[in-house]
Amino acid sequence: MVHTLTKLCNANRYTGLILKQAENSAAKHCQAQVVINLTARFSRLSWKYNSIAYALMLKDVGALYQTMYLVATAMDLAPCALGAGHADWLCQAAGLNYLEESPVGEFLLGSKRI
Numbered sequence: 001m002v003h004t005l006t007k008l009c010n011a012n013r014y015t016g017l018i019l020k021q022a023e024n025s026a027a028k029h030c031q032a033q034v035v036i037n038l039t040a041r042f043s044r045l046s047w048k049y050n051s052i053a054y055a056l057m058l059k060d061v062g063a064l065y066q067t068m069y070l071v072a073t074a075m076d077l078a079p080c081a082l083g084a085g086h087a088d089w090l091c092q093a094a095g096l097n098y099l100e101e102s103p104v105g106e107f108l109l110g111s112k113r114i
Helices: 013-025 042-074 087-094
Strands: 034-040 076-083 103-113
Touching: 013 034, 013 042, 013 087, 013 103, 034 042, 034 087, 042 076, 042 103
Parallel strands: none
Antiparallel strands: 034 103, 076 103
16 A cells, blocks of 8 residues: 655645635634645545444544654644545545545644744
């Protein structure tokens, strides 16, 4: 299984909306510097784990969030897991097929205020 990070290079209408949504989710206490959106291909996991695939996927997201929080804190950054995101905007921005690969997590990362 190959895991990759993909940068959305071409700014478009949807990337701007995703950044604004992230700022709103953080109660506008900060300007979004880095927004990491996690997606998953459900069929790859569900062929083996059937009915527990979604729960397993969310546990994996939680484990990744924990690692991201620990690393960001050690680097003196400001991490924030977000509970809201717009799946359609991300799929449009990244050119994803919503039925094949959908968002499962969103993470905001920035510098601390001085």
